[in-house]
Amino acid sequence: MESSNVISMSVADRPLPTSDAQPTAASMSILVCTTCASTWQNGQRVGTSGGEQLLNRLETYLAEHPTGAIAVAPTQCMSACSHACAVAFAAEGKHSYLFGDLPHDRADLDQTVEAIATCAALYADRPDGLLAWAERPEPLKNGVLARIPPVGSLVVR
Numbered sequence: 001m002e003s004s005n006v007i008s009m010s011v012a013d014r015p016l017p018t019s020d021a022q023p024t025a026a027s028m029s030i031l032v033c034t035t036c037a038s039t040w041q042n043g044q045r046v047g048t049s050g051g052e053q054l055l056n057r058l059e060t061y062l063a064e065h066p067t068g069a070i071a072v073a074p075t076q077c078m079s080a081c082s083h084a085c086a087v088a089f090a091a092e093g094k095h096s097y098l099f100g101d102l103p104h105d106r107a108d109l110d111q112t113v114e115a116i117a118t119c120a121a122l123y124a125d126r127p128d129g130l131l132a133w134a135e136r137p138e139p140l141k142n143g144v145l146a147r148i149p150p151v152g153s154l155v156v157r
């Protein structure tokens, strides 16, 4: 779903954050791809995508288990389309992670959401955001697609 043809049709039902968005006091953000696991008919997205279902469930979970440290940001394609569902962790001064292959079937969704929230809490507590394989919840152990160092840590040549 990464072709420009498809992307131009990928309009999420929710507005994306803009520069006018209120700043958040959260120490990290979970970016959730809302176009992952979409169903297409005649070039149009139909129904609620797997990513939107995951987003909705994650927002509900975090509202029921508030930490104040975690914000959720819906986003569109993060170029991990063949690894739906995809989420990313990001925070200023920390490594960023892109996770894929997160189970999003109805039967798996609660476990996936709990795993994301648990792992995000670990991430929020770490000054550098680094997450060891062994400490990550099961759905986030093998699905790491990228770990990107914080911009401020880069040595530019």
Ligand code: FES
Pocket: 001, 002, 033, 034, 035, 036, 037, 076, 077, 078, 079, 080, 081, 082, 084, 086
């Ligand atoms: S649709 Fe491309 S990463 Fe979700």
